[in-house]
Every structure is written in structure tokens, then in C-alpha cells.
Amino acid sequence: EVQLVESGGGLVQPGGSLRLSCVASGFTLSGYEMNWVRQAPGKGLEWVAYIGGSGTNIYYADSVKGRFTISRDNAASTLYLQMNSLRAEDTALYYCARGRWRAHDYWGQGTLVTVSS
């Protein structure tokens, strides 16, 4: 059974940093593209970042470019999102999602990030 479990969210002050993790099980992580997608409270879905299976290709949404870094450790079956210079507008539930068919076929349950003083 495919599972994605996110962790690392929490309350952080503006300008602070957090590192999110997503542990994958039930499939070989190296064989799949992975993404982070976020959802602000009561709002829609927003794509954040993409990483190819080998980690060579990486893309970001303009809203996080230069502040967030996506990475992966295929041996540990783990996806990461390093978030720096956090802003109030980064407050959201962050999902990791497996990429397939130019879509996301499996999603985690999300980890909540709250940026507030």
C-alpha cells in the first residue's frame, strides 16, 4: 500500500525556517517525481515545488523561489522541503504528492505550517 507521511510542521515566527519531511512507503521513491502542494486555510490548492526521480530536475512556484528548497533522499525514501524566510502568507497545510501521468496519484495527509509572531 502506497503511503506518504509528512512531518515537521509547526508554529514559526516570520523570517524563520522549517524543514518538512515526507516518508514514502509501499513503492520505490527513486522511480517517481515528487511534489509539494500547499493549501492555505479555507483556500484552494497551490503547487509549491517539483523534483524529478533522480533529483536532477527541480522547479519552484514563483511565490517560493529563492526561499524554499526541495530535495530527496531516495535511499531513505524521504522527500524534504527546506523553508527559509517564512512569511505569514506561507501559512498552509503542506502536502507531499507523488507525480505520475503529469498528475498526483497519491497524497499524504499534510503537515500544518503556521507563520505568526
Added chain:
Amino acid sequence: SYDLTQPPSVSVSPGQTVTITCSGDKLGDRYVSWYQQKPGQAPVLVIYHDTKRPSGIPERISGSSSGNTATLAISGTEAMDEADYYCQAWDSNTEVFGTGTKVTVL
């Protein structure tokens, strides 16, 4: 930036067909996916590559795409179909989600 526009809400009576549109420039030239999200839950992929259903998605959910519009249709609507629905496509190396549509089953 590339935008995908959906109606904020649609309503449907049980057993009827509901359609949700997703509009974007030359959307028919891109692969469109659709997601269903119920309150407090993660999104679920219901359509990919414009028209394909993942395993476990009922046949009464279908998709189409042409020109600047993609459409998700749910026939024989049931109470369990009440949810938010989002379209999604890629524009070069950027992924875009639609604005989302809340489907209410009256």
C-alpha cells in the same frame, strides 16, 4: 502567469448530471487532471490525461477537453460526490491548479 478558471460553485439534484468547467489559454493542448477534495481530507485524483480514470474511480465520473476548456462530468450524482473539485495542468515547468469548484448535492 498561467491561470485556470473554474466556477466557484455548482449545485445538482441527486441522480442528475453535473458538469464543472476549467478554462485556460489553449488548455486543450495540455494534459488536464481533476481532483476531488472532501472536508478535512487530502485531494484524490479522479481524472488524468483529460479523460482517463485511475483505478477505483467510478465510470460515472468522466472528463473531456477541447480548445480552451476542460470539463469534468459526474452522472448519477450521489450525496458522496459533494466536495470541492480542482483542475490542474502544467505550463512549461510550472504546475497550475484551478480556482476550485464546490459541488453541492441538493
